[in-house]
Amino acid sequence: MKILFLHGWHSIVGGVKPTYLQTAGHEVFNPALDDDDFAAAVRTAQSAYNRHQPDVVVGSSRGGAVAMNITTGDETPLVLLCPAWRRWGQATQLKSNAVILHSPDDDVIPLADSRLLIAQSGLPPENLVEVGSDHRLADSSSLSVMEWACRVLVSGKRWPADDAEPWEYSSHAASRQTDAQLEASYICDACGEEIVIPLDVTEGVRQTYVEDCPVCCRANTIHVELQDDGSIQVWSEPEQDYSE
Ligand SMILES: [Zn+2]
Secondary structure (H helix, E strand, O other): OOOEOOOOOOOOOOOHHHHHHHOOOEEEEOOOOOOOOOHHHHHHHHHHHHHHHOOEEEEEEEHHHHHHHOOOOOOOOEEEEEOOOOOOOOOOOOOEEEEEEOOOOOOOOOOOHHHHHHHHHHHHHHHHOOOOOOOOOOOOHHHHHHHHHHHHHHHOOOOOOOOOEEEEOOHHHHOOOOOOOOEEEEEOOOOOOEEEEEEEEHOOOOOOOEEOOOOOOOEEEEEEEOOOOOOOEEEEEEEOOOOO
């Protein structure tokens, strides 16, 4: 897909995030945005958008504010990384096909700013994904969630993808206030019961772990995979018994 990446204040063009997207096989346009003149940065971003007609716009920090202040088609989703919308620009709302990634430990832009933005845009709390350990969001979990979010939104699905058959998941009522907490289920190989598990997409697009079935107590190896089309696959197998 074609991605317009809008970098943060005093970030280098060709940083770790656009490089990650490029390495994942996407065509990334990463224009150099004026660090001092916000209006000039918006003009540069707008002309890059008009010229390249990207499938998705990714904006990081100040670049997130730039992304909110350019005119994009209704069908062009936004993936914003800790957007600095309260510092720069006039836009105070997001379109419906927008997702924010923000670290709870961000000490540059408070997570509360993104919570407010989601709320005043009328978006569900799931559209804010808490991920990463700092403002940069350059760790591997943040990078993979960023790329996954692009694929889900460009595929035209709502966030989170709402037809992830056969694994149904729904927002966790108890954690609605906190972050994007999803559930999935698998069938225990040993007893045949359906076991519901919480999903943490911030753990990466491929996860494997062992847990005891809460019904029959047999140990299962759980595999979780976030698919390219945005669906989530979960399956289990009996944990390998190496003592035999
Ligand atoms: Zn079981």
